[in-house]
Amino acid sequence: MQPLEVGTRVLCRWRDGKHHPVKVIERRRLHTGGPNDYEYYVHYTEFNRRLDEWVRLEQLDLDSVENDVDEKVEDKVTGLKMTRHQKRKIDETHVEGHEELDAASLREHEEFTKVKNIATIELGRYEIETWYFSPFPPEYNDSLNLYFCEFCLTFMKRKEQLQRHMKKCDLKHPPGDEIYRSGTLSMFEVDGKKNKVYGQNLCYLAKLFLDHKTLYYDVDLFLFYVLCECDDRGCHMVGYFSKEKHSEESYNLACILTLPPYQRKGYGKFLIAFSYELSKKEGKVGTPERPLSDLGLLSYRGYWTRVLLDILKKHKGNISIKELSDMTAIRAEDILATLQALELIQYRKGQHVICADPKVLDRHLKAAGRGGLEVDVSKLIWTPYKEQG
Amino acid sequence: MSRLSFRPRPLDIHKKLPIVKSIKDFEDDDTPTSTRTQMLRLVAEADNDTQVHQVASKKTVSEIPTPEYVIVDTYERDYSPTFNQPASYLRARGARAELGDFVEYDLDNEDEDWLQEFNKERLILPAEKFETIIFKLEVLDHKARERAGVITPTLGSPIPVLLTFDAAVEALQALSIQYGVFQSIYSYWKEKRERWLKPVLRRLQPPPPVNDTNPYNVFRPREKAHRLHTRRMQRRENNVQSFEKLRQVRRNLDQAKNLLEALIKREEKKRDVMESEVSLQRIQMKYKNETELLEDSLALPEMPSFPQQSKFVSSEDEYLESDDFPLHNNNNNNNRIRFQPHGLMDTPRVIMPSGVGSMKRDIRRRPVPYSWLHKLDPVEPLLLFTKPLVAEKLAAVGIVPPPPPSGGGGGGGHNFRGRIGRGGRIVFDRWNPLMHTPIECGGDSLLYMPPKPRSSTHNSSFQ
Numbered sequence: 001m002q003p004l005e006v007g008t009r010v011l012c013r014w015r016d017g018k019h020h021p022v023k024v025i026e027r028r029r030l031h032t033g034g035p036n037d038y039e040y041y042v043h044y045t046e047f048n049r050r051l052d053e054w055v056r057l058e059q060l061d062l063d064s065v066e067n068d069v070d071e072k073v074e075d076k077v078t079g080l081k082m083t084r085h086q087k088r089k090i091d092e093t094h095v096e097g098h099e100e101l102d103a104a105s106l107r108e109h110e111e112f113t114k115v116k117n118i119a120t121i122e123l124g125r126y127e128i129e130t131w132y133f134s135p136f137p138p139e140y141n142d143s144l145n146l147y148f149c150e151f152c153l154t155f156m157k158r159k160e161q162l163q164r165h166m167k168k169c170d171l172k173h174p175p176g177d178e179i180y181r182s183g184t185l186s187m188f189e190v191d192g193k194k195n196k197v198y199g200q201n202l203c204y205l206a207k208l209f210l211d212h213k214t215l216y217y218d219v220d221l222f223l224f225y226v227l228c229e230c231d232d233r234g235c236h237m238v239g240y241f242s243k244e245k246h247s248e249e250s251y252n253l254a255c256i257l258t259l260p261p262y263q264r265k266g267y268g269k270f271l272i273a274f275s276y277e278l279s280k281k282e283g284k285v286g287t288p289e290r291p292l293s294d295l296g297l298l299s300y301r302g303y304w305t306r307v308l309l310d311i312l313k314k315h316k317g318n319i320s321i322k323e324l325s326d327m328t329a330i331r332a333e334d335i336l337a338t339l340q341a342l343e344l345i346q347y348r349k350g351q352h353v354i355c356a357d358p359k360v361l362d363r364h365l366k367a368a369g370r371g372g373l374e375v376d377v378s379k380l381i382w383t384p385y386k387e388q389g
Numbered sequence: 390m391s392r393l394s395f396r397p398r399p400l401d402i403h404k405k406l407p408i409v410k411s412i413k414d415f416e417d418d419d420t421p422t423s424t425r426t427q428m429l430r431l432v433a434e435a436d437n438d439t440q441v442h443q444v445a446s447k448k449t450v451s452e453i454p455t456p457e458y459v460i461v462d463t464y465e466r467d468y469s470p471t472f473n474q475p476a477s478y479l480r481a482r483g484a485r486a487e488l489g490d491f492v493e494y495d496l497d498n499e500d501e502d503w504l505q506e507f508n509k510e511r512l513i514l515p516a517e518k519f520e521t522i523i524f525k526l527e528v529l530d531h532k533a534r535e536r537a538g539v540i541t542p543t544l545g546s547p548i549p550v551l552l553t554f555d556a557a558v559e560a561l562q563a564l565s566i567q568y569g570v571f572q573s574i575y576s577y578w579k580e581k582r583e584r585w586l587k588p589v590l591r592r593l594q595p596p597p598p599v600n601d602t603n604p605y606n607v608f609r610p611r612e613k614a615h616r617l618h619t620r621r622m623q624r625r626e627n628n629v630q631s632f633e634k635l636r637q638v639r640r641n642l643d644q645a646k647n648l649l650e651a652l653i654k655r656e657e658k659k660r661d662v663m664e665s666e667v668s669l670q671r672i673q674m675k676y677k678n679e680t681e682l683l684e685d686s687l688a689l690p691e692m693p694s695f696p697q698q699s700k701f702v703s704s705e706d707e708y709l710e711s712d713d714f715p716l717h718n719n720n721n722n723n724n725r726i727r728f729q730p731h732g733l734m735d736t737p738r739v740i741m742p743s744g745v746g747s748m749k750r751d752i753r754r755r756p757v758p759y760s761w762l763h764k765l766d767p768v769e770p771l772l773l774f775t776k777p778l779v780a781e782k783l784a785a786v787g788i789v790p791p792p793p794p795s796g797g798g799g800g801g802g803h804n805f806r807g808r809i810g811r812g813g814r815i816v817f818d819r820w821n822p823l824m825h826t827p828i829e830c831g832g833d834s835l836l837y838m839p840p841k842p843r844s845s846t847h848n849s850s851f852q
Contacts, residue, residue: 196592200608
């Protein structure tokens with residue numbers, strides 16, 4: 001039989017045993033087998049690209065191969081008429097969370113990141129499936145698996161190399177200053193200029209789990225805040241966020257990531273809260289760098305909702321958006337967007353008012369989810385970064 | 390959907406907004422439809438993120454599926470529990486590369502395969518040693534390239550090996566490796582370098598150039614030191630341009646200084662002039678008073694013993710010979726002073742227009758000190774601080790004396806005397822209010838004062 005062409009849409013059996021629609025992104029010949037034996041890199045159109053993977057022919061339901069008829073349909077939401085392909089592209093863009101990229105950047109981004117190069121990595125206790133392509137040096141492109149030293153983040157292609165490395169590597173925590181310790185949770189600040197190789201390693205690693213992160217420029221101008229859980233084996237990274245040393249757009253966070261094995265435990269929310277605590281200490285208002293990923297945006301909306309609504313519940317008298325901003329270090333536009341999305345700002349009798357009915361607020365707070373691990377500001381020992389010399 | 394009844398003004402973030410605790414406040418307002426349209430507007434105005442939020446939230450009902458992970462079974466063995474957390478927060482020590490001893494290089498697949506082949510028959514070379522040697526070869530080669538001055542900031546052309554075999558042997562004597570083994574290692578490493586065209590130790594690999602657009606190449610350096618882009622920052626740039634600018638600033642400041650100094654001098658001079666005028670006026674006033682007294686005394690035949698008078702008498706001996714002409718001249722000259730009637734009495738010399746020094750010589754020219762006194766109209770009103778009229782200046786601003794009437798005589802028509810009164814006004818006196826005589830005025834000169842008839846008695850008093 002003929003191999004499938006790139007771009008074919010077909011149903012494919014996913015890890016849940018059910019068939020899902022996919023689009024073929026890439027294909028390659030199998031080492032074993034005949035000239036027509038391929039494996040296919042597919043994208044599940046219902047899901048984010050991080051679930052793309054290489055599949056075998058047997059997972060594909062060949063009867064479901066689509067005829068490429070592009071008929072006219074009407075989009076129910078906007079009432080616009082378009083072709084089926086156009087409509088599909090729009091829907092899929094929503095799933096990807098790519099709205100904030102313009103069409104040209106999106107194409108360019110997808111072009112060179114379309115196929116994951118590294119499939120799994122080993123980092124400390126866990127072997128983790130990767131989500132996205134990461135631009136490792138070309139000599140690493142032939143490897144499906146990479147092995148990272150948990151502490152200095154050096155990456156190697158074979159397990160034996162890692163084991164040999166661990167015998168000489170005496171680092172037991174990130175190479176920076178510990179600026180926060182509460183219980184077993186520690187935060188380290190690493191300067192990209194002083195620990196360049198570590199910074200680059202961290203970026204290579206993080207890119208495997210972040211779609212829009214760019215490694216175009218060097219790490220000199222960034223600070224890395226690495227969150228760790230500590231035990232008798234050392235301080236183990238669970239997540240991190242990066243921050244520009246000098247941001248012209250007052251970004252207080254560039255990239256944020258909780259490693260997959262540690263997600264859904266409140267570390268992401270801790271990282272967000274921590275970034276605002278640093279902003280408060282600097283006396284500056286801050287906002288995360290855009291675009292935010294779908295998970296990132298959810299987390300931020302939750303954080304903003306919790307912080308703002310807690311204040312509104314307790315506050316007596318009037319309050320301005322600017323005051324809220326000064327209290328929380330959250331940018332006024334973000335406050336406005338959050339309150340408007342929750343429909344808490346109304347226009348009554350010629351002026352804006354904030355609706356703060358306790359029942360309504362509690363409903364929103366419940367939907368926003370619990371706060372993550374709390375930041376105990378008394379345990380933060382830190383002064384804002386100053387350029388030296 | 391009903392029509393919007395009004396359009397809300399944009400929200401001012403500085404304005405205090407009332408916090409409304411109860412929903413009922415909303416319900417009993419206007420029409421329900423305006424609330425609905427309002428909510429719709431807000432939803433429409435909210436940015437895209439809101440829509441994504443709504444779309445994504447549908448998906449989070451069933452969790453966002455994410456890739457998976459498993460536990461590594463050899464973990465406990467590979468990572469030893471030897472970490473002792475100090476009570477105080479950990480401080481960074483220098484990056485390991487700086488400290489020198491740590492072997493930054495890790496054998497890669499190629500190295501391991503080669504080593505395996507090399508050690509096929511027996512273990513000649515342990516892996517750790519092999520790793521250490523390659524690391525040191527890399528560092529030595531980097532130093533050799535540094536000394537030769539060929540280190541490039543970014544990756545351009547292929548980077549050659551400059552470390553010779555002999556230099557390597559010598560430098561790494563302390564490692565005590567067999568010559569033959571070392572030779573093999575060196576060849577392997579050199580060949581690898583020639584394939585890679587760049588150092589094998591990642592830290593020593595230069596970054597890609599800034600203009601490299603290949604998206605697979607990462608960690609480019611910024612074009613120039615990226616510091617906070619403030620104007621102060623730009624001014625601090627240490628280059629020829631800013632040096633020239635500073636020079637110019639210095640020149641400007643010097644010029645400004647000179648200007649200000651000149652200004653100060655001018656104002657000081659003005660002040661001195663003013664002070665001189667004021668003292669002049671004061672003295673004139675003072676001596677006007679004294680003159681009256683003096684005249685009274687002079688009218689008497691006897692000479693009262695006024696010290697001043699005697700002074701005059703004595704000095705006047707020199708001035709016996711005088712005729713009208715110079716007097717007249719001097720009168721004209723003194724006219725000026727006449728308008729400031731109180732000249733300086735004690736030193737009549739001062740009022741003499743021609744210098745002070747050679748009085749004894751040029752007697753003729755000297756006015757009889759008293760004669761001018763008599764020229765003074767004793768009942769003339771005190772004209773303090775008046776200034777004479779200067780015909781040319783007046784003509785320049787369009788003030789000219791009226792032409793003499795066609796019919797009348799030359800001197801007859803307009804008899805008036807002009808002066809500049811207080812406040813800068815021009816005052817014309819036609820009638821001497823005190824003498825009750827018309828003011829004789831002839832010709833063009835407004836300054837002309839007909840000489841007063843001198844009584845012989847006055848003159849004779851000198852003799």
